[in-house]
Amino acid sequence: xxxxxxxxxxxxxxxxxxxxxxxxxxxxxxxxxxxxxxxxxxxxxxxxxxxxxxxxxxxxxxxxxxxxxxxxxxxxxxxxxxxxxxxxxxxxxxxxxxxxxxxxxxxxxxxxxxxxxxxxxxxxxxxxxxxxxxxxxxxxxxxxxxxxxxxxxxxxxxxxxxxxxxxxxxxxxxxxxxxxxxxxxxxxxxxxxxxxxxxxxxxxxxxxxxxxxxxxxxxxxxxxxxxxxxxxxxxxxxxxxxxxxxxxxxxxxxxxxxxxxxxxxxxxxxxxxxxxxxxxxxxxxxxxxxxxxxxxxxxxxxxxxxxxxxxxxxxxxxxxxxx
Amino acid sequence: xxxxxxxxxxxxxxxxxxxxxxxxxxxxxxxxxxxxxxxxxxxxxxxxxxxxxxxxxxxxxxxxxxxxxxxxxxxxxxxxxxxxxxxxxxxxxxxxxxxxxxxxxxxxxxxxxxxxxxxxxxxxxxxxxxxxxxxxxxxxxxxxxxxxxxxxxxxxxxxxxxxxxxxxxxxxxxxxxxxxxxxxxxxxxxxxxxxxxxxxxxxxxxxxxxxxxxxxxxxxxxxxxxxxxxxxxxxxxxxxxxxxxxxxxxxxxxxxxxxxxxxxxxxxxxxxxxxxxxxxxxxxxxxxxxxxxxxxxxxxxxxxxxxxxxxxxxxxxxxxxxxxxxxxxxxxxxxxxxxxxxxxxxxxxxxxxxxxxxxxxxxxxxxxxxxxxxxxxxxxxxxxxxxxxxxxxxxxxxxxxxx
Numbered sequence: 001x002x003x004x005x006x007x008x009x010x011x012x013x014x015x016x017x018x019x020x021x022x023x024x025x026x027x028x029x030x031x032x033x034x035x036x037x038x039x040x041x042x043x044x045x046x047x048x049x050x051x052x053x054x055x056x057x058x059x060x061x062x063x064x065x066x067x068x069x070x071x072x073x074x075x076x077x078x079x080x081x082x083x084x085x086x087x088x089x090x091x092x093x094x095x096x097x098x099x100x101x102x103x104x105x106x107x108x109x110x111x112x113x114x115x116x117x118x119x120x121x122x123x124x125x126x127x128x129x130x131x132x133x134x135x136x137x138x139x140x141x142x143x144x145x146x147x148x149x150x151x152x153x154x155x156x157x158x159x160x161x162x163x164x165x166x167x168x169x170x171x172x173x174x175x176x177x178x179x180x181x182x183x184x185x186x187x188x189x190x191x192x193x194x195x196x197x198x199x200x201x202x203x204x205x206x207x208x209x210x211x212x213x214x215x216x217x218x219x220x221x222x223x224x225x226x227x228x229x230x231x232x233x234x235x236x237x238x239x240x241x242x243x244x245x246x247x248x249x250x251x252x253x254x255x256x257x258x259x260x261x262x263x264x265x266x267x268x269x270x271x272x273x274x275x276x277x278x279x280x281x282x283x284x285x286x287x288x289x290x291x292x293x294x295x296x297x298x299x300x301x302x303x304x305x306x307x308x309x310x311x312x313x314x315x316x317x318x319x320x321x322x323x
Numbered sequence: 324x325x326x327x328x329x330x331x332x333x334x335x336x337x338x339x340x341x342x343x344x345x346x347x348x349x350x351x352x353x354x355x356x357x358x359x360x361x362x363x364x365x366x367x368x369x370x371x372x373x374x375x376x377x378x379x380x381x382x383x384x385x386x387x388x389x390x391x392x393x394x395x396x397x398x399x400x401x402x403x404x405x406x407x408x409x410x411x412x413x414x415x416x417x418x419x420x421x422x423x424x425x426x427x428x429x430x431x432x433x434x435x436x437x438x439x440x441x442x443x444x445x446x447x448x449x450x451x452x453x454x455x456x457x458x459x460x461x462x463x464x465x466x467x468x469x470x471x472x473x474x475x476x477x478x479x480x481x482x483x484x485x486x487x488x489x490x491x492x493x494x495x496x497x498x499x500x501x502x503x504x505x506x507x508x509x510x511x512x513x514x515x516x517x518x519x520x521x522x523x524x525x526x527x528x529x530x531x532x533x534x535x536x537x538x539x540x541x542x543x544x545x546x547x548x549x550x551x552x553x554x555x556x557x558x559x560x561x562x563x564x565x566x567x568x569x570x571x572x573x574x575x576x577x578x579x580x581x582x583x584x585x586x587x588x589x590x591x592x593x594x595x596x597x598x599x600x601x602x603x604x605x606x607x608x609x610x611x612x613x614x615x616x617x618x619x620x621x622x623x624x625x626x627x628x629x630x631x632x633x634x635x636x637x638x639x640x641x642x643x644x645x646x647x648x649x650x651x652x653x654x655x656x657x658x659x660x661x662x663x664x665x666x667x668x669x670x671x672x673x674x675x676x677x678x679x680x681x682x683x684x685x686x687x688x689x690x691x692x693x694x695x696x697x698x699x700x701x702x703x704x705x706x707x708x709x710x711x712x713x714x715x716x717x718x719x720x721x722x723x724x725x726x
Contacts, residue, residue, distance in 0.1 A: 039536070039537075039540050042536050043533055043536060046532045046533050047533070049532070050530055050532075151365060151582070151622065152361070152362060152365035152366050152552075152553065153363075153365075153366040153552070153553060153585070153586035154553070154556060154586050155586065156560075156586065156587060156588040156591070166565065166566050172536060173539075173565060173566055173570075175564045175565055175566075177564065178532075247530075247560075247561060247564060248529050248557065249553070249557060249586065251553070253361075253362065253363065253553070254529065257527065257529050258529065289533060292533035292534065293533065293537070296496075296522050296523055296524055296525075296533075296534065297525065299524070299525060299528075299533075300525040300528065301525075
């Protein structure tokens with residue numbers, strides 16, 4: 001369950017092979033299907049943007065699972081709450097996009113902390129399935145309440161004026177907002193990885209997962225750290241929600257649409273591996289982008305095909321360590 | 324003496340048999356509203372359809388032919404197997420006599436198989452595929468509100484006339500999307516235009532950026548959206564982000580509902596041309612009905628929900644006239660009685676199950692033109708029934724006698 005350096009040699013062996021295979025495949029297929037390389041780069045860039053959302057969401061999930069041992073099925077609902085919080089802030093309080101980027105994750109994180117204190121802390125020592133069932137139930141309740149009130153079509157949320165417009169990159173027009181999404185997620189993902197892997201606070205967190213009693217004996221308040229970690233994971237989901245609000249509709253269904261894919265990403269990266277979830281998120285966004293060009297009908301299932309293959313070859317996930 | 328007694332008994336027996344024929348089965352008329360309550364089409368039909376059906380029953384008086392009327396409802400989750408199972412259970416165990424609404428054409432085709440086999444009435448308001456009155460037609464199927472042929476000939480023809488002669492389709496990858504793409508391609512080609520390509524996106528896709536990029540690369544003048552509900556909303560919203568309209572291309576929203584326009588906002592949706600059977604603000608009758616609907620649901624009614632009300636009312640009228648709820652007999656009566664309500668004027672049910680009604684071409688107003696809440700459409704044209712729907716001469720329905 002502890003995320004640490006991957007098994008020596010394993011990822012070195014795999015990653016170059018994968019990228020080599022992808023490159024070889026591209027060159028063969030381009031003349032075959034008459035797709036100009038420029039259009040392909042455009043699609044890859046779009047895939048990277050989707051990958052950014054997958055990476056951020058799976059990062060939150062990996063943090064929560066890696067450090068708390070809870071399979072947080074409510075993650076999609078918390079992503080939706082983040083988006084709705086931004087919409088509320090805009091329509092009820094006149095608060096714009098930029099402050100919402102800070103306020104919404106904090107608000108939803110507080111809600112997450114309430115959930116953790118009330119429900120989750122009773123089941124830490126139990127089998128993973130209990131956490132899954134409990135959070136799944138919570139997700140259904142939250143989404144059902146919002147759907148009851150707001151319907152399924154979604155609410156409009158416009159892109160902030162500073163980020164509207166497109167950049168002419170030559171091979172495609174990239175909306176500035178989408179470029180911002182890649183940049184923001186890369187920063188957040190790297191920042192989180194750095195926090196957990198390279199700082200003292202992160203070291204305490206990882207130690208607390210391995211041996212909470214000993215860490216508590218050193219005077220560190222482990223239960224509070226665990227609660228704050230859950231809040232942090234939820235806050236990451238909510239941040240992804242605020243980033244998503246201007247491009248996808250702010251709809252009660254947005255969480256359930258994306259959560260299954262995100263779980264597949266986390267499984268492929270290795271449950272509990274922070275680096276694994278980031279890398280898999282971006283990589284699978286690329287794979288999905290390529291599928292949309294060559295065989296779009298399969299674009300909603302290709303990630304699961306990849307997951308099945310990875311599980312057959314390496315059951316612990318690409319970066320995971322067999323427990 | 325013996326002979327007279329036997330004759331008397333036989334006569335009574337005949338009378339009883341005759342009376343039994345003109346009876347309502349199970350002493351209740353049960354109407355099942357089968358719809359999408361929780362996913363991307365929930366605002367198009369959903370709870371609003373249930374409310375519309377209940378309004379129709381209440382306005383009819385709650386009883387027909389001396390028997391009470393009950394309304395039940397269920398969520399088909401946009402899955403044909405779930406819908407067919409619910410239909411079967413309703414008919415076999417719960418004595419449901421008519422199934423209403425069913426947005427999502429793949430589910431409607433599956434349910435039509437069930438109602439055809441069991442001789443129950445199927446009042447289709449939400450589903451669009453013209454195959455429901457084509458090769459998959461049924462003697463108890465009533466396709467009430469609209470279909471893909473009407474959409475193609477309404478919106479498709481209008482845009483081709485305005486100069487849109489090259490098309491690229493973004494299609495929802497299931498029965499409805501394929502039917503709409505097929506019918507609209509036929510219209511475009513018949514008018515001398517060209518279809519430059521199509522991409523099939525899975526149903527309920529949140530991100531259309533990749534498909535929009537392909538549409539941009541095709542340089543087609545019109546990007547035809549052969550999808551509905553949440554898919555259409557996402558396509559148009561993300562299209563605005565990618566500067567599709569600024570780049571000179573236009574969106575053809577082949578199936579757009581007022582709930583979609585409300586969700587997109589007029590700033591994004593303005594200028595869209597769409598075909599509809601109903602708009603709440605057309606005349607006093609539609610306004611009065613819409614006001615009652617909005618009092619109960621807080622949402623403006625779509626044509627699907629208005630169609631549910633009309634279909635249920637006409638069905639109940641037919642039962643009252645035929646004095647039975649047996650499937651084929653009721654539908655035969657529905658064909659005899661002309662259809663007149665707040666939404667339909669002199670409509671007629673054809674032998675393939677298609678309701679012939681006038682359709683309307685609308686355009687979404689700009690924010691400046693909209694003066695009050697939900698003031699979204701201006702009417703451009705009326706499409707008379709005989710032009711809007713597939714003529715019987717071209718029908719593939721086995722029930723249509725050719726010659």
